[in-house]
Amino acid sequence: MNVLIVDDEPLARTRLKRLLAVDKSIVIKAEAANGNEALELAKKYNPDLIFLDVDMPGMNGLEVAHKLNRMPLPPAIVFVTAHPEHALDALQLSAAGYLVKPITEQSLSKVLDQLGRLNKAHVQKQQSAKISYQVAGVIKSVELDSIIYFIAQQKYTNMVFEGGEAFIEQSLKQLELLYPAQLLRIHRNTLVNKSKLLCLKTQNTGVHTIELVGCKEHLAVSRRELKAVKDILNA
Known part of the structure; x- marks a missing residue:
């Protein structure tokens, strides 16, 4: 699974990369420090999954997600935030999940385990939508x-x-x-x-x-x- 990490904090990106390194099925294709970089790299690498920080200067994560969702085959998005109240906004943008900082090994593992099932259910819902x-x-x-x-x-x-x-x-x-x-x-x-x-x-x-x-x-x-x-x- 190809992954893009988006966070304006270098330490946060480093921590997430370290946690993801345990899963050998994950390939981190690139990392971005802001919304504009995220959109450019998403178009370049077409990742399967994007870990997207909500609170970024300039274009925030919710705005980036809205643009990503307009891609022909949008990636799955997991929001990363220090503010749990953003969870509702994440779900409204068809997010596959969200993580609250500081990210733990357990919380990341839970999101990754659920990801495949959630994506499948989401696709089935979209295909059968009336x-x-x-x-x-x-x-x-x-x-x-x-x-x-x-x-x-x-x-x-x-x-x-x-x-x-x-x-x-x-x-x-x-x-x-x-x-x-x-x-x-x-x-x-x-x-x-x-x-x-x-x-x-x-x-x-x-x-x-x-x-x-x-x-x-x-x-x-x-x-x-x-x-x-x-x-x-x-x-």
């Missing part, structure tokens, strides 16, 4: 794999899927946090299913749009999200 909606008082559901895109419209979110569309109450932010491996933000008001991406087009005016499987409409891509879309298409 989103419910209501039509004329009747509750229906659609599989996540069948959804093409979501677009925010005032107080509700319009969900467009194969064979229809419906309004749901979940916000784009909530959906993005729940299904980071499947959904990609292309605009402040639009999330798309990564598996539906076909191509990116640039008009003479400089406007960027994407084509999606099963969607006749070309959806606008904001400049802010352009790189993320290109990364997915080039992966």
Whole structure:
């Protein structure tokens, strides 16, 4: 298992490396001292697991995790923190686990033992995920794999899927946090299913749009999200 360690404290990185050295199945590919380095090294090495410190100057660990979760095949993330109250935030970002400093051999061993089982359960949950909606008082559901895109419209979110569309109450932010491996933000008001991406087009005016499987409409891509879309298409 290839591992990336991210912590702004050199002593903390050294301690974790020493504890991990006991497990011969783990290969430490690199270590980063800040969020920007973490993102660069994650793209370079594509690690299976990242130990990610929450409290770092500049881009903190939660912000880094949010960006990592937008990768085509995001790594498993174990948050490392001196503050147990961050555990809830970690779980909301689909973390595989969290460790409270100072890390002990026992706590690390427990997280590693659970990691494979948690990842498998997480993948199965994502693959079988369904989103419910209501039509004329009747509750229906659609599989996540069948959804093409979501677009925010005032107080509700319009969900467009194969064979229809419906309004749901979940916000784009909530959906993005729940299904980071499947959904990609292309605009402040639009999330798309990564598996539906076909191509990116640039008009003479400089406007960027994407084509999606099963969607006749070309959806606008904001400049802010352009790189993320290109990364997915080039992966």
